[in-house]
Amino acid sequence: MSFDDVTRLAQQRGFFFKSADSYPNSPAGFWDYGPLGVALRNNYLRLWRHMIVKRDRMLEIDGSQIMPKAVFEASGHLSGFTDPFVKCGKCGSVFRPDKRIEDKTGKQVPEKLKDSEYDELMAKAGVKCLKCGAPLSGTGRFNMMFRVGIGPAQEEAYLRPETCQSIFVDIPLIFKTQRVKLPLGVAQVGRSFRNEIAPRQGLLRLRELNQAEIEVFFDPAAAEAPRFASLQSDELNFLRPDGSASTSKVSQAVAEGLVPSALAGYYLALLVRFYSAAGLPGERLRFRVLSEEDRAFYSKAAYDLEVNLSVGWLELVACNYRGDYDLSRHSAASGTDFTFDDAGRKVLPHVFELSMGIDRSVYAIIEASLRSEGERRVLGLRPYLAPVTAGVFPLVNKDGLQEAAGELFASLQEGSDVFYDESGSIGRRYARADEAGVPCCITVDYDTLKDGTVTLRNRDDRSQERVLSSALAERLSSLTRLPRSR
Amino acid sequence: MSFDDVTRLAQQRGFFFKSADSYPNSPAGFWDYGPLGVALRNNYLRLWRHMIVKRDRMLEIDGSQIMPKAVFEASGHLSGFTDPFVKCGKCGSVFRPDKRIEDKTGKQVPEKLKDSEYDELMAKAGVKCLKCGAPLSGTGRFNMMFRVGIGPAQEEAYLRPETCQSIFVDIPLIFKTQRVKLPLGVAQVGRSFRNEIAPRQGLLRLRELNQAEIEVFFDPAAAEAPRFASLQSDELNFLRPDGSASTSKVSQAVAEGLVPSALAGYYLALLVRFYSAAGLPGERLRFRVLSEEDRAFYSKAAYDLEVNLSVGWLELVACNYRGDYDLSRHSAASGTDFTFDDAGRKVLPHVFELSMGIDRSVYAIIEASLRSEGERRVLGLRPYLAPVTAGVFPLVNKDGLQEAAGELFASLQEGSDVFYDESGSIGRRYARADEAGVPCCITVDYDTLKDGTVTLRNRDDRSQERVLSSALAERLSSLTRLPRSR
Numbered sequence: 001m002s003f004d005d006v007t008r009l010a011q012q013r014g015f016f017f018k019s020a021d022s023y024p025n026s027p028a029g030f031w032d033y034g035p036l037g038v039a040l041r042n043n044y045l046r047l048w049r050h051m052i053v054k055r056d057r058m059l060e061i062d063g064s065q066i067m068p069k070a071v072f073e074a075s076g077h078l079s080g081f082t083d084p085f086v087k088c089g090k091c092g093s094v095f096r097p098d099k100r101i102e103d104k105t106g107k108q109v110p111e112k113l114k115d116s117e118y119d120e121l122m123a124k125a126g127v128k129c130l131k132c133g134a135p136l137s138g139t140g141r142f143n144m145m146f147r148v149g150i151g152p153a154q155e156e157a158y159l160r161p162e163t164c165q166s167i168f169v170d171i172p173l174i175f176k177t178q179r180v181k182l183p184l185g186v187a188q189v190g191r192s193f194r195n196e197i198a199p200r201q202g203l204l205r206l207r208e209l210n211q212a213e214i215e216v217f218f219d220p221a222a223a224e225a226p227r228f229a230s231l232q233s234d235e236l237n238f239l240r241p242d243g244s245a246s247t248s249k250v251s252q253a254v255a256e257g258l259v260p261s262a263l264a265g266y267y268l269a270l271l272v273r274f275y276s277a278a279g280l281p282g283e284r285l286r287f288r289v290l291s292e293e294d295r296a297f298y299s300k301a302a303y304d305l306e307v308n309l310s311v312g313w314l315e316l317v318a319c320n321y322r323g324d325y326d327l328s329r330h331s332a333a334s335g336t337d338f339t340f341d342d343a344g345r346k347v348l349p350h351v352f353e354l355s356m357g358i359d360r361s362v363y364a365i366i367e368a369s370l371r372s373e374g375e376r377r378v379l380g381l382r383p384y385l386a387p388v389t390a391g392v393f394p395l396v397n398k399d400g401l402q403e404a405a406g407e408l409f410a411s412l413q414e415g416s417d418v419f420y421d422e423s424g425s426i427g428r429r430y431a432r433a434d435e436a437g438v439p440c441c442i443t444v445d446y447d448t449l450k451d452g453t454v455t456l457r458n459r460d461d462r463s464q465e466r467v468l469s470s471a472l473a474e475r476l477s478s479l480t481r482l483p484r485s486r
Numbered sequence: 487m488s489f490d491d492v493t494r495l496a497q498q499r500g501f502f503f504k505s506a507d508s509y510p511n512s513p514a515g516f517w518d519y520g521p522l523g524v525a526l527r528n529n530y531l532r533l534w535r536h537m538i539v540k541r542d543r544m545l546e547i548d549g550s551q552i553m554p555k556a557v558f559e560a561s562g563h564l565s566g567f568t569d570p571f572v573k574c575g576k577c578g579s580v581f582r583p584d585k586r587i588e589d590k591t592g593k594q595v596p597e598k599l600k601d602s603e604y605d606e607l608m609a610k611a612g613v614k615c616l617k618c619g620a621p622l623s624g625t626g627r628f629n630m631m632f633r634v635g636i637g638p639a640q641e642e643a644y645l646r647p648e649t650c651q652s653i654f655v656d657i658p659l660i661f662k663t664q665r666v667k668l669p670l671g672v673a674q675v676g677r678s679f680r681n682e683i684a685p686r687q688g689l690l691r692l693r694e695l696n697q698a699e700i701e702v703f704f705d706p707a708a709a710e711a712p713r714f715a716s717l718q719s720d721e722l723n724f725l726r727p728d729g730s731a732s733t734s735k736v737s738q739a740v741a742e743g744l745v746p747s748a749l750a751g752y753y754l755a756l757l758v759r760f761y762s763a764a765g766l767p768g769e770r771l772r773f774r775v776l777s778e779e780d781r782a783f784y785s786k787a788a789y790d791l792e793v794n795l796s797v798g799w800l801e802l803v804a805c806n807y808r809g810d811y812d813l814s815r816h817s818a819a820s821g822t823d824f825t826f827d828d829a830g831r832k833v834l835p836h837v838f839e840l841s842m843g844i845d846r847s848v849y850a851i852i853e854a855s856l857r858s859e860g861e862r863r864v865l866g867l868r869p870y871l872a873p874v875t876a877g878v879f880p881l882v883n884k885d886g887l888q889e890a891a892g893e894l895f896a897s898l899q900e901g902s903d904v905f906y907d908e909s910g911s912i913g914r915r916y917a918r919a920d921e922a923g924v925p926c927c928i929t930v931d932y933d934t935l936k937d938g939t940v941t942l943r944n945r946d947d948r949s950q951e952r953v954l955s956s957a958l959a960e961r962l963s964s965l966t967r968l969p970r971s972r
Contacts, residue, residue, distance in 0.1 A: 014663040019550040020557055022658050022822035027636045027643065032549040032656055035664060039546070054899070060525070063518040064505040064694050065551075065677065066632075071506055085638055094638040146552070146634045148645070150513045150693065152571055152580040152683055157513065159634070170518055172508050177500040178521060179909075191551065191677070197638055207636065208550050336508040413540070414971065423665075484900065 003311045006367045007202055009377065013436055015040065015366065016203060029199035029207035031359070036436060039387030039417070041210075041362050044278060045189060047384065047482060048212055048356075051274045055485040056227075058185030058214065059178060063166025065191055066148055069156040071165055074333035075326065076298075081161055082141040084118055085197050090134035096197050097139050100127045111294060115139040144195045159193035163211045164353060166190070168326040171217070175340050182340060182349060183218035183225070183263060189358070203363045204314065210358035217349035218263055219342065220324070225266030230486065232262075234269040235282070239306075241291035258289065260301045260321055264352050271305055271317055271354060277483050279365050279382050284308045287319070298325035307364050316361050322351040369437065379437035380460055383479045390418045390476055391433045395445040397422050405444040408454070408469055416476040434459055439479060442472065489797045492853045493688055495863065499922055501526065501852065502689060515685035515693030517845070522922060525873030525903070527696075527848050530764060531675060533870065533968060534698055534842075537760045541971040542713075544671030544700065545664060549652025551677055552634055555642040557651055560819035561812065562784075567647055568627040570604055571683050576620035582683050583625050586613045597780060601625040630681045645679035649697045650839060652676070654812040657703070661826050668826060668835060669704035669711070669749060675844070689849050690800065696844035703835035704749055705828065706810070711752030716972065718748075720755040721768070725792075727777035744775065746787045746807055750838050757791055757803055757840060763969050765851050765868050770794045773805070784811035793850050802847050808837040855923065865923035866946055869965045876904045876962055877919045881931040883908050891930040894940070894955055902962040920945055925965060928958065 001009075010016050014034035020026040033041060053060060072078045086097045097118035098109040104125045113121075118139040121127075127136050146159040160166065167186045174186060189212045199205040232251040238258060239245050248258065250265040259265040272282050290302040305317040327348055331338040339346040369380045383389065392412065394405035402422060409420040419438075421429050426443060433441050443455040453466045456475070467475065487495075496502050500520035506512040519527060539546060558564045572583045583604035584595040590611045599607075604625040607613075613622050632645040646652065653672045660672060675698045685691040718737040724744060725731050734744065736751040745751040758768050776788040791803040813834055817824040825832040855866045869875065878898065880891035888908060895906040905924075907915050912929060919927050929941040939952045942961070953961065 012663060014660070017547075017656055017659045019652075020554055020655050022655055022816065022824075023554060023556050023820045026554055027641055029636075030550040030552060032547060032652060034547055034656075034659070035545040038548050041548075054903070057899075057905075059521040061503075061518060061520055062524050062527075064516040066516060066679070066694055068506055068509060068512050070509050087638070142638050148632045148634060149681075150515075151681065152573070152628050155513055166505075166518060169506050169508055170503055170520075173503045173520070174500070177498060179907075193552070195635075195637065208552055330508065334509045338508075413543075417540070419543075421665075486896075486900075 001310065001367065001370055001372065003202075003204075003309075003367075006310070006363070006370060009370065009435070010037070010203075010363075010366055015362075027207075029196055029205065031203055031206060036387040037362065040365070040381070040385060040437075041358060043385045043387070044358070044362060044365065045212065047278055048274060049187075050482045051277060051485045052214065052270055052354075053185070053187045055270075056185050058187045059174065059180070060187045060189075061167065061170055061174070062188060062190060063163070063170060065159055065193070066150070066157050067160050067165060067169070069158065070333060071169055071330070072145065072158050074329045075165055075168075076329070077145055077158075077161055078143070081145055082143050083197055084113075084115060084139050085142045086118070086122070086136045086139045088129040088132060088134055088136060089138065091129060091132040093129055093131040094197060095130065095136065097122055097127070097136070099198070100130075100136065101125055115141070142195075142197055144197075146193050146195050161194050162192050162213070162355065163188050163190040164213045164215055164326075164355065167213070167215045168330055169334075171327065172336050172338055182222075182342065182347065183216055184349075185214050185216045187212070187214045201311075204311070204360055206359060212356040212358050214267075214354040214356075216263065216267065216352045216354075217340070218352065219340075219347050220350045223261035223263045223350070225263045228262045228266045231266065231269040231273065234272065236268060236272060237282070237286035239286050239288045241289055241294075245286070259303075261352075264301065264319075264321060267352060267354055268303060268305075268319060271319070275305075275307070275316070275361075277382070278361070278385065279369050279380075280307050284368065286313070288313070288315075296320070298322060307368070309364055309367050314360060314364060316357055316364060318353070318355040320353040320355065322353055324348050324350050326351060376431060376434060378434045378459065381437040381439075383439040384482050386437045386439050386480075387417070388419050388433075388436065388438050389416050389440070389480055390472075391429065391438050391441040392418055392420050393426060393429050393441060393443045394422050395426065395443055399446070400449060401444055401446070404448055408442070408444060408472070412473060412476065415473055416480070418476070430457065440476075442469075444469075487796065487853070487856055487858065489688075489795075489853075492796070492849070492856060495856065495921070496523070496689075496849075496852055501848075513693075515682055515691065517689055517692060522873040523848065526851070526867070526871060526923075527844060529871045529873070530844070530848060530851065531698065533764055534760060535673075536968045537763060537971045538700065538756055539671070539673045541756075542671050544673045545660065545666070546673045546675075547653060547656055547660070548674060548676060549649070549656060551645055551679070552636070552643050553646050553651060553655070555644065556819060557655055557816070558631065558644050560815045561651055561654075562815070563631055563644075563647055564629070567631055568629050569683055570599075570601060570625050571628045572604070572608070572622045572625045574615040574618060574620055574622060575624065577615060577618040579615055579617040580683060581616065581622065583608055583613070583622070585684070586616075586622065587611055601627070628681075628683055630683075632679045632681050647680050648678050648841065649674050649676045649699045650701055650812075650841065653699070653701045654816055657813065658822050658824055668708075668828065668833065669702055670835075671700050671702045673698070673700045687797075690797070690846055692845060698842040698844050700753075700840040700842075702749065702753065702838045702840075703826070704838065705826075705833050706836040707833075709747035709749045709836070711749045714748045714752045717752065717755040717759065720758065722754060722758060723768070723772035725772050725774045727775055727780075731772070745789075747838075750787065750805075750807060753838060753840055754789060754791075754805060757805070761791075761793070761802070761847075763868070764847070764871065765855050765866075766793050770854065772799070774799070774801075782806070784808060793854070795850055795853050800846060800850060802843055802850060804839070804841040806839040806841065808839055810834050810836050812837060862917060862920060864920045864945065867923035867925075869925040870968050872923045872925050872966075873903070874905050874919075874922065874924050875902050875926070875966055876958075877915065877924050877927040878904055878906050879912060879915050879927060879929045880908050881912065881929055885932070886935060887930050887932070890934055894928070894930060894958070898959060898962065901959055902966070904962070916943065926962075928955075930955075
């Protein structure tokens, strides 16, 4: 199914809503999670915590989104977090020159061109204003951070463009108050803000986005992963800077230097295990190895974990070996000691980062899980990710079946996420449940009143079986049990 | 223990950090959750979802924090969400006149005075600038919303000052896409922003705050609660506008009109049950009934749920009967139909709101759970709220006890939140665990190697028992089971 089909279904079922959609001309790049979306996202994050954060005894924090100017001076965002833009000299409409050139020529524009290079390419391609048709020229720079003013003095501050700055800035307090050793993972789920010039890709390009970031702090003299052996034989797909694709065992990728350390290789492999458990199997995933030109200037190695979808390869996680850039910059700017005391030896840790886009990941899981079977649309989510685990239906609304189904529903509700539905034919109720990704449906019928059994119908193969209703609580609970994390 | 003592311990143990604290002069009113704080807050929200949201089959959404100007024109925040402020004519320092008058006179200043009335009171009390000593006058208004500009055109938008606006604005899409009936609860956990003029109360007065809000939409012709009977005999404490205190059964408070409907009474009682389960028992709680002058102009009835702490009575939840104010305003401003179709009958629902401060609630739970016993400090959190359920310790670090404890730790980690600690005496490890609120500690000793039993030590009464290590997983799991929600 296409991006538009998936987006439409996700809106119809209430996974996502456009923000402030009841108002005309609400700004692009803002989306709300509807009821099914919140549940899917929360289950997704539960899996992430289980398979990565808790597995490796990482610490999780949650920092403020508004941070003072000094933080972003040090991080480099104040000077460098910009996108090129061009304003029509005639009507004032604003565009991204790279996007307009790509639309016109059908060819990808390299990243990080100079402003004058964009102007040359626009002139060559004859790029014109989409609104009034005037030729476009005069590329400038737009800082993508949202500025806010604190208090009546309007003290300069910004909404963070990436959650990780909270982790970096808090690390001295973490070292001081927590009893930790290196390597240490610090995780955070939270919102970031990027004032995109003209976002056009719906859910995939947001001005307000949800990230789950992990910063692994390690001693550069010992970039080992304690549990490397447990996944060193996992196979990973790589797309190299020269355009060639390969599949390598993690140990091999580390040995040949494609990945800079066992620690980095360990986390790349763990990510693939996590996404596989979330319903995006390894064969749909690849690591795009960024060339030196494509990497941020402080980055020593970078890998974009991408998934193959209807829109092409979509980046889900930016994996970045940031060296000591962040800690040394914040240390210098703040005058605070950011080193870790390793039994008397001062270590300024290096950082390997896993920066995950939650909204894109949720979208990718929905698209990858959705299939059409004739008229039937089935959202085949893993049961532990499904917003609702089971529907409880009375076969007909008479003869005490409603009451019996209502009682069963109430008893299951205490321990499981279930819903009750008594409207329409059983077939229509099944179809609605299939579209919402509900793994099983429980129907209370006349036999239930006699022998206490119900029909348990499976979403994926439409098989049905008779089950004692007293066994359902345990059945649903085992269905939603998370996979083992080791 | 005093507010300062509790705040200090919470920082030392990593429940909270001041935001950007490594930088000098970081702005007040911003706090980060540290590792123990994130876990406690997440467990708190799990309990809230269990006892209120899921119990009543509410829907949960998660909306954007940045919303367009039109939303706040309609909500009234653009014109009315202001605090009085006064700027020193000599040195430019800014103050809240009400706070300065209260500091000077020791008496509370009524809310909602006119600017000229503040000036009169300041003159009478001889209020002077705290910085340069000049007399203060010329009260003005400061809008407490943070403004942001979207895109290169800097389209006017704001960070929402209360999460509920997302719910109101999304309600037409919820009615359209979800199969619901009235009364319908819609819940949301998220961040709100209030640009306080000079916040001074640490964790209790934040510029960036976490809220858990519930808006119950109901047909004003039927303000009933389907499950009212289940808690109509619960007793609630009230502080009336005339200053008198009373304790009433919910049914009685509804009958005498102190609470406007069974629906409202039901939710007030449910809140008290929830907080009791969270460790703030009913006798520490009261509902302050707001007088007509103290209520927002659109409010038909309002109750602040307050808890008695070292700082006095602290508001945790604002309960507000908002009538149809929000939906009719947004409907008129957006041109969208906000009515609910009740089998062909158009109903513009009324709203009863439970607006909960998460950060204050977490603070209150920490303070209420903390006790000193001589040198010993114990954080007696309910086990299902505790950030960590158990510590696993080897008695000594030799003779294979470390290995045995490590294996036990790894086996428990898959299903529980446990930590491993082998440093210092057992007594010191117990003491650290007590301060972090860990309900029990498991010690592996020489007998463990012989008969597979461990010592299970209970935080609250310091009792110890021998338990088979094979029984621990189930023991920890039942310890953290949530209380029944009905």
